[in-house]
Amino acid sequence: MKKALPLIFLLPIIAIAALSLGATDVSELFRYLFNPWLNPESASHQIIWQIRAPRVGAAILVGAALGIAGSLAQSSTNNPLADPAILGTSAGAALGVLLGVLTNVVTIGSIGAVVCAAIGAMAATVLTFSLARSALQLITIGIGVSAILNAVVGLTLSAVNRPDARSISFWSFGSLSLVTTKTLYVLLPVLIIGAVIAWKSAPTLDLLSLGDASVRHIGHNAQRVRFRAFAILAVLVAVTVSSVGAIAFLALAAPHIARYLCGPRNRVLVIYSGLVGAMILLIADTAARALIPPFELPIGLLTSLIGAPILIATLKKSGDVWR
């Protein structure tokens, strides 16, 4: 626990650094930051408040949502390999958004897209859930469901021929460059509600580490606990995928790093997985837009490049051995 406390102070520092970095230099960052109504016509104000702040905010919210979703996935399947991408949830959300956009029902980043993503994410998750006959099968069947849905998304994307095809394809690889203040209005309430429900159901999630039979022996229903976790996870993933696309690796890595910092208890794990996810995505996204401006680097590759070494380091330090 003690190891984890500095994280809370680290996040605002990274956020301020992220606001100051980018293609354009911002003069007097702190003056504009602490006086949001100062000189609204100036370039610095617009860059900070119209462009960078929403993006920094979105990175924090999406990263936190994915970190929490990852911890729910691993705790509910009792498997360290689980994440929303493996369970089919992410691919389902992507397919939902894609179908909504291609039939001109919704546009990317809108509330309608979130609804499409949520329907897709739920449907895919329920499919995996109903086909699996054990906690381990949730992983193996989930990989299968993911592969099918990702193939459908990929094939559909390559067959699309319309003016916004480029931005759809851009979204499908994951990017925060399309984020606006409106995106935050959708992300924030969903994240808060999802995080609170996840935190509330955390003690029952602890039980699942005993194995389903042992949970049943003390009178609880493991499947019910698991399904509730999956429902929260699906909504959290839906809101991230619909606003910034599928972002690789974060949901898998964040809970492992958080567990190293604060232990396996889900009450604390949910919070720290969110914090770690927020930090990694914020650093990755800042690197994506500030490393070689004005070009954008693919965010999924950066989350892997930053998250994976930390993941490996924490696993090495936690001292498991071949048995």
Added chain:
Amino acid sequence: MALIKIDQVSISRGGKSVIEQFSATIEPGKITAIIGPNGSGKSTLLSAIAGDLPIGAGEITFDGRNLKEISVAEQSALRSVVLQNRNYWLSYSTRELIEMGQGPDELLRVDAVMQALDMKRFENQSVTTLSGGEAQRIEIARALIRDTPIYLLDEPLSAQDVASKARIIALLKGLRDKGKTILVIAHIDKNSLTWCDQIIDTLAQ
């Protein structure tokens, strides 16, 4: 006091018949061992009595009530179960894992049971670093802090050293003397089961 009757029970797993028309009576207030070689269906039978596996034919009754008609919550109040082969990947402490999901009455008994099973030395140690025998005692402790008329234990002594075996046997005898019904799955060696009151051989049927 609780009587368990297994009447003409058949169970198959993955299309293969594991137990066929097996009958036995587990006497109340006694320690009963079910023995048999590997693959003879002992653990399957215990899972069925614990309500974890559906049975194909026949019926299992607790004091005359069909197991199928007893709810999960009621079963939980009737019996405690010790499973074998636990693998822990999350670094909960021994105490955390024993206390997980238990009610207030059970929590009051944690210290005494840990003491009786010689678990105090590793109560705050991560369960991922425990030996097989120590990890097995977590399962046993989780069952023994619960006060139920029936205890079902799947090879509880398999990974224990001599001293621990004696401690566990003494605890089980103590429960029997309080009128509890105890069912133990064991390996075939009858001679080491002198502490049991009744032995049922799965091969004998």
